[in-house]
Amino acid sequence: MQQVVNVQEPVITPRRFKVYQHRQLDKIEALNKVPADMRFEMKVVANVLPFRVNEYVFNELIDWENVPNDPLFQLTFPQKDMLEPSAFQRMADLMSGKHTTNEVFDLATQLRDEMNPHPAGQMQMNVPHVDGEPLPGMQHKYRETVLFFPAQGQYCHSYCTFCFRWAQFVGKATRFNSNDADQLHRYLAQHKEVTDLLVTGGDPMVMRTRKLQHYLENLLKPEFEHLKTIRIGTKSLTFWPYRFITDPDADDLLRLLEKLVSAGKHVSIMAHLNHPNELRTEVCQEAVRRLRNTGVQIRCQAPLLRHINDDPDDWATMWQKQVSLGMIPYYMFVERDTGAKRYFEVPLEQTWEIFRKAYQQVSGIARTVRGPSMSAGPGKVEVQGVTEIAGEKVFALRFIQGRNPDWVQRPFFAKYDPNATWLNDLKPAFGEQKFFFEDEYAQMSAMD
Incomplete structure (x- = not known):
């Protein structure tokens, strides 16, 4: 008879959450290793793009001997070239001289407006309406899926420098958020075509469990039988894994998910996992284990x-590590056309080559991942490759998801452009003069 071996759970010591924002950059002792001119550049950028980092991230995830090249440093700390040169210089000149807080704020607002803060028509085309009135804090882009932005979850444990929702976190910009659970529930009850709810942000896991429970527990009532899947978008597994282990209501959260x-x-x-180094800590792996024990899946x-993960070996390693922990590789995205895209974007051909070389290194069990995918206005468009047809070099593309479900899985082709970074x-x-979906998408845009 085979002996059962009891695996002892690691003892995780509770940790106090301590966060730093742009006004506290000088208080991060580790930054003393960074030259003074670089620290000033970081302050300039942090006054335009959102900055927030907690002690776990910069003490446990960043290799300070490899700064500024360390991928987790690049992921969380602002860099000069995240702004256009002229934009950077304008803010640097202002901050170098005599200035007021209001002057910095006004210039930052102007610079942000030049960075496409709300891409893919999300302010106009994705907001659902009832009786002609828009529903704040919700988006309904695809037939099956509704996005909900709970007001209490519109920030994160740390901010990613590439974030495509960066406009949610700065200034007085128009933001998606709602604390109206009844409105969410009424909309879902009326729309039987919706099978999936995605609770997103920000990061819903910054919320207390009782707040999350307020939105989710009612979905177990019979009128929501059509709602099959509840998704929760989060970076907390690697930016604050204590949320699932030692936070005061961590056990309550796990019980809610289990229910x-x-x-x-x-x-x-x-x-949201950007680099294999995020998964190396014991506390992260314990958070994954506890979550999986509730019966949830982690995609x-x-x-x-x-600057962060443009290396096929990093992706292959990350997918393999995810599988070994019982997680499911799901998507490789193309960096969106917003915010600091100029710093992070990679040409589509190179992106596809990186995906392909990483994909070749893993077994079928990790090939659940899809991509590279652009979350563009018409839908999620996958770059399937570069090929030659009838003597013409082309990009082969298809919709993984579309505003019109009939577009899904329809292949189409674009002229080869080695510099293209977006649809x-x-x-x-x-x-051809137009892609097959363009006229219909234009009509959709005009209606909104």
């Missing part, structure tokens, strides 16, 4: 980013 699963809902934690996604850079191949 949802036991009642028949599919619950997916949509984990992993990230954009491909210059808007591409032109139809074979002498």
Whole structure:
């Protein structure tokens, strides 16, 4: 008879959450290793783009001997070239001389408006309406899926420098958020075509469990039988894994997730993981173990980013590590056309080559991952490759998801462009004047 071996759970010491924002940059002792001119550059950028980092991230995840090249440093600390040169210089000149807080704020607001703060028509096209009135804090872009932005979850344990929702966190910009659970529930009850709810932000895991429970527990009622899947987008597994272990209401959170699963809902934690180094700590691995014990699935996604993960070996290693921990590789995204994209974007051809070389290194069990995918206005467009057809070099593309479900899985082709980084850079191949979806998408845009 085989002996059962009891694996002892690691003892995780509780940790106090301590966070630093742009006004506390000088209080981060580790930055004393960084030259003074670089620290000033970081302050300039942090006055335009959001900055927030906690002690766990910079003490446990960053290799300070490898700064500024360390990928987790690049992921969380601002760099000069994240701003256009002229934009950087304008803010640097202002901050170098006599200035007021209001002057810095006004210039930052102007610079942010030049950085496409709300891409893919999300302010105009994605907001659902009831009786002609928009519902704040919700988006309904695809037939099956509703996004909800709880007001209490519109920040993160740390901010990613590449964030495509950066405008949620700065100034007085228009933001998506709602604390109206009744409105969410009424909309979902009325829309039987919706099978998936994605609770997103920011990061919903910054919320106390009782707040999350307020939004989710009612979804177990019979009128929500059509809602099959609850997704929660979060970076907390690697930016604050204590949320699932030693935070005061960590056990309550796990019980809530277990209750949802036991009642028949599919619950997916949509984990944002950008580099294999994020997964190396014992506390992160214990958080993954505890989450999986509730019956939830953990699906992993990230954009491909210059300076952070533009290496196929890093992706292959990350996917393999995810699988070994019981997580599911899900998406490789193309960096969106917003914010600091100029610093992070990689040409589509190179992005596809990195994906392909990483994909070749893993077994079928990790090939659940899809991509590279652009979350563009018309939908999620996958770059399937670069090929030659009838003597013309082209990009092969398809919709993974579309505003019109009929677009999904329809292949289409674009002229080869080695410099293209986004769907808007591409032109139809074979002498066509428009992509097959353009007229219908234009009509959708005009309606909104």
